[in-house]
Amino acid sequence: MAEVARTAGVSTATAGRALGGYGSVSPEARTRVLAAAKELGYRRNDLARAVITGRSDTIGLVVADIDNPFFAAAVRGVSDAARAAGYEVLLANTDEDPHRERSAVDVLLARRVDGLIVAPTWGDPEHLQRAQRSGTPVVLLDRRIEGVDLDTVMVDNFEASRRAVAYLVDAGHRRIAMVTGGTRRSQVAPPGQRGVSTGRDRVEGFLRGAAEAGLQEPERYLRTAAGTPDLSQRATADLLAGHEPPTALFASDSRVALGAVKAIRQAGRTIPDHISLVAFDDADWTGVVTPTITVISQPAQALGRRAAEMLLERISGAQEEPREELLPTVFIERDSVAPCADDTRGA
Amino acid sequence: MAEVARTAGVSTATAGRALGGYGSVSPEARTRVLAAAKELGYRRNDLARAVITGRSDTIGLVVADIDNPFFAAAVRGVSDAARAAGYEVLLANTDEDPHRERSAVDVLLARRVDGLIVAPTWGDPEHLQRAQRSGTPVVLLDRRIEGVDLDTVMVDNFEASRRAVAYLVDAGHRRIAMVTGGTRRSQVAPPGQRGVSTGRDRVEGFLRGAAEAGLQEPERYLRTAAGTPDLSQRATADLLAGHEPPTALFASDSRVALGAVKAIRQAGRTIPDHISLVAFDDADWTGVVTPTITVISQPAQALGRRAAEMLLERISGAQEEPREELLPTVFIERDSVAPCADDTRGA
DNA sequence: TTGTAGGCGTTATCAC
């Protein structure tokens, strides 16, 4: 910059004003500086600027795994909203590992991100609260944490799941199963921190829906511990092979659904004749398979966008109470649910 | 930091050495400093450090759209390799817009990223060369740029496509169509910069395969301008409705395939009885639809990982000639290709 | 090993 100033015949202060767009500079001086900068191939060092201003114009984004269509879309939403406001996005994956989440937050804080968007995994969320308290706002994406005062953007997983079960009950099903994507590892944590809220809420919704229909022992048809399509395939196969197999299945996300569809096919059953299926998330393929899959569609990209917007509000100083914002899900009826044909259904 | 030093009863220099892990500090001094830092909730400012050292330990990643499974996996690969080496990832989307790519690169350069991984879109790549020349190494991901000396990690799209066509020819098909994901917008650019290399190479491979089989006017069955599943659905519908419709279809990526499958179904045709299908990219759903889809599988995550590794080598000073690294594709035979049953096939 | 002093590339302050 000193060189640019010299070439333009002004002081570094004036050059800085022209280049940084602050203070006031005469038009002639500005054009001279800009010309000199261009000629010398000058590039501003935003890092140095950030050290002074205390703002990096960067937000940190921490998710479990981008390579999951839901998060990919959410990341896209965050990214778009951030860019529109002149912010960049520093990305980190946790793979649902609390240690990695914590260290990711540490690193991002050390990089002086202006705010953090986190899809929190299980375990103690103390690092998130501390970040917020120490002046870096935090917005939770897709998952809430009980007893923690942080802005949260998500959908009503409980209600959506309850309704999905009700829908299956209305079709006459009584033996309704659920396969979820949670992992067993998280079970070491204290009760409130086990697994992630989406998983818990969806299971609760499932159980409530079952209870409202007076179904007996719904837990009998509940399978957790299915982190990958492979595992959920096995869980589904297990259900199908059991005594009094379910006539309907609720998959907690699209990857679980993928495994479930494979398992059902391999078991020689067909959807929806032998078993009906409802899944969370409107993955692209659910409209293409035979039959097409009835799903609960989440506005993944909009969730990311809203999270970014809320964060930017906090960054610009908004001080209201933390709030939980629920975006609507859409129940998309397709062809994977049929009336229950099993006459032992009273069982 | 000054406060930490004071509390620990040492100079800022010693505190800096203890906190930054450089120089030499006596064990006692270190523990005292660390204790003071913890007590005061001190967090190092990596930005200030970067200003001094000239290294930000950050790499910039520029892709067309994370919300595309291929790039999502590639981003994942880059992210993993970067993290393992102590680097963070600054992410940007371009939506195949050359202006956005250029401005993304500008911003990342101003943020002093140590290197850049770019899946370049169409148009003039001068900004990438300039970045490289001015000392920020650049690695191209998934797409090459002719006449530009930059490290590149990709697959052999031409050869994979040629073989796919050969495979269809072997099954007896003569009327083989291709639908690609390119957009028309890019056609305003000079010849070498039109569209992206993956699209061009796949088309070239298709044409070569057709030529080798002595097929007449393969261009007749070539449809570009299909950026979204919707558009490729329309393009496919158009092909099917034509005079002498194709008996086999080659989809240039999994999203095109998605549209194609829908179009084929809506036209009342079945795969592979009426029309065979081969697609690029082993998207998760291709193994679940009926019939399962024969695909050319790309190691998306490994491509990202390799790109990051190559970039890190450059960052640490590797000076060899830029090289183009080709990762192998895998042709996965599934159930979407059948022998050609059409006896007008000599047409 | 430790402290002092200077510098990295900006922005902020304050006279002029």
Next chain:
DNA sequence: GTGATAACGCCTACAA
């Protein structure tokens, strides 16, 4: 509007 000068938070001599 402009220029000198301090300041940001850290690292790197160099001397002690």
